[in-house]
Amino acid sequence: MSNLSQLLEPETRSLVLKDLSQFVDKTVAEQSGISGMAIKGAVSAATKVSPDFISRGLNKILPDMLGDLEPYWSDFESSDSQDFGAFLDKDSAAVADALMSTADQHAERITIAPVAKAYKSLRNKGASIVEGNVADLGSILHKHMN
Template identity: 40%
Template structure:
């Protein structure tokens, strides 16, 4: 059974990170209301520190994120394969929490300014991440083929 860690090889990783960054950028761009304003402001402030912060951050946390997602992948592969996106959609808040745990650990080692931005957005993060969990699953499965 292929492990999600195969997405870390030098052939796949750059494309996976680029597509994850696009998904993240689109999610920020499409956010609305007060949460959207806060999210766009936070990401904008982070990009002033480092224009590539989204891509760099995703590349840094990818191994841990894939590790958190591996049990879901294993369960998905063992069962009926209707698509990893729909499979994760049924567990969207649980998956979002697992990914946020990765973000929380990464924030502990981030520069103080980045940690402050992350902390300010953390309370709303599950509501931002959970709706895009199906897209994340589809993206990962595409690269596992």
């Protein structure tokens, strides 16, 4: 039985972070409407201050995120499912809640005031975005577990 923590090994972690960063960039780019403009603006402002803001943030949150997902991975491994993304999608609301709780804890440590303010104002929209993309996140992690 494998454990998601193996994705934290240096050679694997860098590949996971690369894929997750691309996933975040793509997901942000797909946002539309007023909240989409606000999300894009917040990400743009953050990356102007720190070009590697997304990858650094993902690197910090990755261990906790994997910890949130470990019980699901364990259940997935003992199931007949073949795709972790599809497996997670069945419980997308609960998965998103767990991931957003972890994100909230990390957001409390953001030291760039405009980014912290943007997170607070866009948090609920972010939760719905996470919930709608749980399957893709699971598929990325599954790819690196093989």
